[in-house]
Amino acid sequence: MKSILANESRYLIGPAYASKYTSYEPDGYLNLGGTNERAVRLPGMTAVTVATALKLGVYDSRNLSESNATIRLMNLIKTIAARHMSNNTNTSTRWGHGWQTALWAYYDGVAAWLMWDKLSTTDRDKVVNMLVDEAKRLTTGNDVYLIGTSGNQLYETRRDGTAVTPGDSKTEENQWSAALLGLTLSMMPTHPDAAAWSTRYKQLAVSATAKPADLRGRSTVNGITLSTWLQGHNIANDGTLENHGFLHPLYMIVDQGLYEATVNGLAGTCAPNAAKHNVALMYSALVDKQFPASGGGTKTIYTPGSYEVHYPEGNDWGTEFPMYFGGFDQLVSLFGLDSTVSTPAATWEKLHNDRQIALQARHTDGRTYGSLTENNYYGREQRVGVISALTYLTTWLVNNSGGNKTCWTNS
Template identity: 60%
Template sequence: MAALPPLSRRHFLGAAGALGAAAAVGASGGASAESGAGGSDVIPIGWGQLGSYPGTDAAGKRVTTILAGSSRYLIGPWYAGMYTRYLPDGYLDLKGTDERAIRLPAMAAVAAATALATGTYDPRTLSAANATIRARNLIRTLAARHRANNPDTTTRWGNTWQSALWAYYAALAGWLLWDELDATDRDHLAAMLIWEADRLTTGNDVFLIGTGGEQLYMTRRDGSVVTPGDSKAEEDNWSAAALSLAAVMLPDHPNAARWTRRNIELLLAAAACPADLAGDETINGIRLSTWLQGTNIADDGTLENHARLHPLYMVAFDQSLYQGFVFGLAGRPAPRAALHNINRTYGALVDLPFALPDGGTSPIYRENSAEIYYPEGNDWGTHFPFYFGNFDLLVSLAGQDAGIDPAAAKWERLHNEDQLRLMSRFTDGRTYGDSAENTYYGREHRIGAMAGQAYLSLYLARNARGNLLRWS
């Protein structure tokens, strides 16, 4: 579909009142009780300072098609089947407070908000105006139900192992559709993100939060294994995501410097390897050999999760690389820490040989093929081309495939063409059929969230005003 003119495409509804009674304000307040900060302190995206991105390059066409299809499915058939009523306070019934109830609509909101904000939304089965109403419903309900805004213990969420990631998704979607939110929605969104970011700044160089519980590393400096077969890389970098977004959206908040510092710490901890402990590298003001207290990846770039060497968790460093567009949307460079050891891990995907069951060896990326070799098996299913194609794209845009042959752009084409093949089996924009292909209950939402963030990365990197992905 043809892209709409930049920015004017963001104003589908005119006045906020056009959203109708169903989107009426359901609760008051929402500003951070401790800081007094609220939605008015958020710096909106300066779309007028960003150039356009037509998406006509080969990778752009692929990612645009993936995003358009996925967002159309999630905000269309999936939303319609999931949310059939409003509660008395005007919010959606999220049907719980667990990952299914919170993370899935937050990921769907990222996909829809990105497509709507950038003019890549496909309105063939649902108008952009109605899609905007639905996306706003998701965003405002998620924010209102967070514990920062919600005293009801039966319906509130937050302060859990994964809640910083959920807050990141919901806040990102809200930031993209900021013009469509009213003052209460904005206050709730800010309070939610501030609350989760502040929680993360209580940790140190060993613990994620406070001085006990979840740790930053699988393996300690002395070689003892804290969590056998369970790297902390993914948890560290998804927590860092919330910190990065808080620092960008609320740069004048009194805790912004703490969020910025903690973001860098978690990025470095996520990708720490044994060589870092013995080296002399300093990144964003942190000397690795003295601050790091453990490791999450091996020196060869591999990592373990679910008690196996797991390629799917190697490409989970996509969350680190997304920081490029988060900071780029604010006209700022992302921290160099987000790139730490990405080249090392990508090299392990492309070039490192692993034993085959019947003899011989193979790298994880099979030559001239979209097929992925899982040296110790894959407990999540059989089909994940976009997980890899998304990472390939980000690595290429960040220039982190230096010295690796074939280059990331070749693998992006192979993997994302296979993703498009999966999507071509359906008419509603979804990717998966049999759940055995991907056993995660949020499989379609994961595709949508990745597609939205991949597109935003392209939007910044291949912008009419030049490459706006920068690293300090």
């Protein structure tokens, strides 16, 4: 993972940055080129990647010095926060209050926290404003709606079986929204809204991976009685889920929940068990559940002895995603969530991450992908970067010489 992070961070802050960020605005911040996902999420992922590499001594300076990489990184962190609507009145450059913007703020917030000593008081304040503003929106929701009392709901399927968003699980959205709250709470535990953030954080985390069976019985997680609070579910009882209209293994990679232990670990606190609710079940579905194969018979999603992945109903994103699975494997192994699977997560991690390193070895600049058939997401390199960064940071927190800094709690 250290090797993967070193390669990808070198590419992202080197040639990728140089080709994209070619001008500054009159106020001294970068021209991000817009206010959409491509313009804000991608530099946010780059920022987490490079901040982690620099902070933990992983950065490879063969093509760009550490000092110059730091200058570029700080440009990204400061610009993203400054352009958030809590700090920016210019409607042509401001972003925020959107479906995915909690995730963008989370990425920039993590990067800023890692590099806090290099930020001015003014820029720190802008990061705080961004995080608090996005957190405030999320605390207005209830047990049905993500925000307020209308609009986006927390579940693909309601308690009565009604499909709210057929074929489109809300797992991903709920997890990134919970992540924003967890980060804001970890950074600002004495804030007047901290109690509200904490409550909503746990609610969104547990709803993300709720299954039909959770709606029965008397189980509680972090003080939430599942059968009475949950109003629907996002995954099936067998640990699978749907996205883009079909069973989609890429969205069964619920690494965002496990990163909660990482963020809490930076603050010296424990992550709520709600953030890993049903994760072991979902991992088991990747490793051991049998699905029909095109030539007859059945196959598991993970291919025994191989990095190859079987997509039972196809994959609209491409053909090569070893880092996505390898990062998840490593997290599952670190937190001991593979006790029920036939082959340990560490075995899968090596298969998948060796393939990831082989993909990077094709390119002298450290990037992963070649043609769009491998991965057609426009943030594919940044996605590899942020997975490698957060997974390596988690590994460091678990295995550093001072002892394991991560833990989980049901309080």
